[in-house]
Amino acid sequence: MSFYDEIKKYNWEEITTRIYKKTADDVKRALGKDKLTINDFQALISPAAKPYLELMAQKSMQLTQKRFGKTIQFYVPMYVSNACTNSCVYCGFNLNNQFDKTILTKQQVLAEARKLREEGFEHLLLVSGESSKDCGVEYFEEMMAALSDKFSLISIEIQPLKTEEYKRLTKHGLNTVYVYQETYNESNYRKYHPAGKKSNYQYRLETPDRLGEAGVHKVGLGCLIGLEDWRVDSFFTALHLQYLENKYWRTKYSISFPRLRPHLGTFEPNYKTSHRDLLQIICAYRLFNEHVELSLSTREEPKFRDNMLKLGVTAYSAGSKTNPGGYSGNEETTEQFSVHDDRSPAEIASVIKEQGYEVVWKDWDSYMQK
Amino acid sequence: MSTLKTGDYNFSSRLFVGTGKFSSNEEMQQAVKASGSELVTVALKRVDINDDDDDMLKHLDIPGVNLLPNTSGVRTAEEAVFAAQLAREALGTNIIKLEIHPDPKYLLPDGEETLKAAKELVKLGFTVLPYVQADPVLCKKLEEAGTAAVMPLGSPIGSNNGLRTLDFLEIIIEQSNVPVVVDAGIGAPSHAARAMEIGADAVLVNTAIAVSPKPVQMAEAFKLAVQSGRMAFEAKLAGKSIKAEASSPLTSFLEELEG
Numbered sequence: 362m363s364f365y366d367e368i369k370k371y372n373w374e375e376i377t378t379r380i381y382k383k384t385a386d387d388v389k390r391a392l393g394k395d396k397l398t399i400n401d402f403q404a405l406i407s408p409a410a411k412p413y414l415e416l417m418a419q420k421s422m423q424l425t426q427k428r429f430g431k432t433i434q435f436y437v438p439m440y441v442s443n444a445c446t447n448s449c450v451y452c453g454f455n456l457n458n459q460f461d462k463t464i465l466t467k468q469q470v471l472a473e474a475r476k477l478r479e480e481g482f483e484h485l486l487l488v489s490g491e492s493s494k495d496c497g498v499e500y501f502e503e504m505m506a507a508l509s510d511k512f513s514l515i516s517i518e519i520q521p522l523k524t525e526e527y528k529r530l531t532k533h534g535l536n537t538v539y540v541y542q543e544t545y546n547e548s549n550y551r552k553y554h555p556a557g558k559k560s561n562y563q564y565r566l567e568t569p570d571r572l573g574e575a576g577v578h579k580v581g582l583g584c585l586i587g588l589e590d591w592r593v594d595s596f597f598t599a600l601h602l603q604y605l606e607n608k609y610w611r612t613k614y615s616i617s618f619p620r621l622r623p624h625l626g627t628f629e630p631n632y633k634t635s636h637r638d639l640l641q642i643i644c645a646y647r648l649f650n651e652h653v654e655l656s657l658s659t660r661e662e663p664k665f666r667d668n669m670l671k672l673g674v675t676a677y678s679a680g681s682k683t684n685p686g687g688y689s690g691n692e693e694t695t696e697q698f699s700v701h702d703d704r705s706p707a708e709i710a711s712v713i714k715e716q717g718y719e720v721v722w723k724d725w726d727s728y729m730q731k
Numbered sequence: 732m733s734t735l736k737t738g739d740y741n742f743s744s745r746l747f748v749g750t751g752k753f754s755s756n757e758e759m760q761q762a763v764k765a766s767g768s769e770l771v772t773v774a775l776k777r778v779d780i781n782d783d784d785d786d787m788l789k790h791l792d793i794p795g796v797n798l799l800p801n802t803s804g805v806r807t808a809e810e811a812v813f814a815a816q817l818a819r820e821a822l823g824t825n826i827i828k829l830e831i832h833p834d835p836k837y838l839l840p841d842g843e844e845t846l847k848a849a850k851e852l853v854k855l856g857f858t859v860l861p862y863v864q865a866d867p868v869l870c871k872k873l874e875e876a877g878t879a880a881v882m883p884l885g886s887p888i889g890s891n892n893g894l895r896t897l898d899f900l901e902i903i904i905e906q907s908n909v910p911v912v913v914d915a916g917i918g919a920p921s922h923a924a925r926a927m928e929i930g931a932d933a934v935l936v937n938t939a940i941a942v943s944p945k946p947v948q949m950a951e952a953f954k955l956a957v958q959s960g961r962m963a964f965e966a967k968l969a970g971k972s973i974k975a976e977a978s979s980p981l982t983s984f985l986e987e988l989e990g
Binding site: 430 | 751753755777779806889938
């Protein structure tokens, strides 16, 4: 039994219809509850909830403060490789794009690490294209062994691995794995992911199951906003979250909201998503689940991030470079996408402080998971 | 008011406070001072115990205030024992708040692992304050294992729901030979006062202070509520009035019989 068996019980079109049929009364009922069902979540992401955004934002702020306090956690991505065997139509690392592949050596990774430590980062996210041939589990084992005494928390966003491989990495200090489904629409999934291992919808979908079985501490979910109707994809993400929380109850979960950004290539989003929409998504998740971590990256512009930090979000990346070697001076390598908030971590931290929030640089230690 | 003895410690304040969720370390420091607390708990995962310049620890260097490191984040007894030993070495304190919650959602304590870790830590010479469910049997077992206190929850941590476990807290307090500290769920000074009135030895408060729009003022409010509740407990509450309500007396037949 995996989430693949669960999701087969649902039909994309039927869910779409249900969401679009939600009424103001459904929204009001959801807003009046303390414990929301997935059905209430449908109401909150529906068009009928649009007039209630202010109320949703206020409730979301209150719930988030109660659970997480007036704090925002900081993390930073380190791109270690842009080599990829997939040809995702929306991504700069697409196999068919012509660019020189870069895979950082241990020395280069350590040079990047020094820069990031100087900025104050304690939570590190290692990111790579998906290529087991270039960056397999041995590569990440080696890098984590070199990094584990320098950062208090290490996460990865790389190709999906096997359960046993996740267990191996956990022994080297792996704490969190981010794996985005991109879209839960199985029939259209192949259009965006035509080749490579990532074209296998089911294998990707079952990755969080393997992570739960491997005992990884935290799992990050999300879909790429702009591919399919975000209302429907958000519903399936919430369904996935609910399934995982009940099955792998020792695992912590986080949701991200990557919106399509300009990249090397020509793909344009099929569905436009406004700032207003993104606020609705974030607040809807918070009202549905007051415990889940919500992360907002530098894909979003400064003004939006500065205003969202009280409204449900719990983690921010800052000062991100999306090209391998980008922190230690390599500006030539191909980036995955362009960031929208290019302020320095110190600058973003001071904006957060001005708003009466504390930046949490460290909320873990490697010795907590011996 | 009487002094609270916990292990080798004596506290004149019966309010313990947490240090998470504040909008800044400065504000946290001010709130701790206003609370009058002499024991503040700090999550090991939040601080760098080997860094003398750690910002949070620097702000907790307050005369009269003792640190109570906690193991929040660990999922097993083994991890908790390891973390406690590191804390003792780095912070030079024997006291540890034992928190084991494998459930990251509601952060509910694992009684089985907590008991296992408590036995081990007591053997290693720690002053152990375990955070547990309001489970009277578990609390007795922990006492037997040699913990310096027990810390049952009032309601889920961070919920501000107050003393939802009241019936069980009363049994724990009635039976305990070590101090009972009501931890988690206390959302208002009135909840804290109530816990003290029923005979809790102390309370631990974090979210209700940290997340209040005026944390410093709220810290003082809790200080007063805890004092007031304790004073009431020591003065002994007057019994509730008992009023017969049945419209026709149930015992009037006696008079007939006695005729």
